[in-house]
Amino acid sequence: MTESPIVELRRYTLHPGQREALIELFDREFIETQEALGLRVIGQFRDLDDENRFVWLRGFADMTERAAGLDAFYGGPVWQAHRDAANATMVDSDDVFLLRPAWAGAGIDGAKSARAAPGATDQPAGLLDATVFPLHAPAGSDLLALCREVLSPVLRQGGARRIGWYVTEHSPNNYRRLPVREGEPVLVGLALFDHADAFDAFARSGAWARNAQPALAPWLAHPAEGHRLVPTSRSALHATL
Template identity: 45%
Template sequence: MDHDEGDQMTELFELRQYTLHPGRRDELVALFDNEFVESQAEAGMRVYGQFRDLDDQDRFVWIRGFPDASRRAGSLAAFYERHPAWLEHREAANATMVDSDDVLLLTAVTGDLDAARASPPALAGGDGAAGLEIVICHPEDPDAFPEFFRRDLLPALAEAGAPPLASFRSSGHRNDYPRLPVREGEQVFVWLSRSPAPAGLLPAGVRPPQRLRLAPTPRSWLR
């Protein structure tokens, strides 16, 4: 999908999955929570949430947003090339990582992460943390799937007790900051919910959906 000028004014999201060295995730979580939340906001980005993967103790997942696609490259340069927080702590952060290139560029289809943040569920955990699920699908017809999702799948998920907080599709925006690679050449549809989707509702697509069961870190904005 090629992007056009209209994409430049659309909010852009990154879904980032990091593979870490064994036993290093808590180290990265503490560093990220303490040093990389406000500092990215100062560079013009919002960290919507950062999570431990409940099924892979060496995976760290986070979501970052940009007010519009045209500001992505400048914001990333401001953070990774000039911000004191990254320049001071980048070696420690990078030392925890095996791979940080599993990144999807997404644009919103339904829902609102700000609204999701404003209406958290009733929580019983010791630190007030609830789990979330992210589903990543590879639809056979990426252009038709958003309408199918709105019309059929969204109400079915709600009826099953797993209403999505927000959904996204692959953005047509090119990676204009190649220093940070992204997954290219594939079209995905992604949704995030606080309850797991029934397996029977997951679309088959061109390959099986990826399901991420996640626990927010102590300072995750999205819970």
């Protein structure tokens, strides 16, 4: 499997108590039906620190395929049948970044994990540390070298089993029905740990604060936004062997 050249990071704010309803609907109706149209559902997650947040990643072969696939899905029978139920769970679904892998091979979806079959309810292992780094300017070669040579080694030594780096895709949004945050250059880091305890141990070690954060600080326009994410039962991105 190759990495998705275009990726959406989608962060939804939900009405209180509605996350499980959306997850059940999403895992049942919105995975195979999107992938049949050429879209890739990379992974979907609960945010451990916000019970009203649902986060997911969707991949595309290119921007042309993005527009065609989204038009086919959102104009098709499955979304039409379930959109009212899905939208009823949501306060906001517009917090979306359009991204691309920071360099060839930087995407996290290049090595596919097995997705559980429809109807699965077991919780797969893994915690995905997803961090958005707002930048003063679009990421350049110096920042990407820092990711490869400093930031990734800190994460690997801290126990991350898979790492992905993404930067803003600057092509105009070509599916205007779904807004994205344009004009906001970001770096997005994804680090998959075996479980929450493994990530917490890494955080307590202080390795990131000592060895990564000071080097990264000159590029940041605002403080980073971090999320501790755990996969839903049918997420394809997880740490279960």
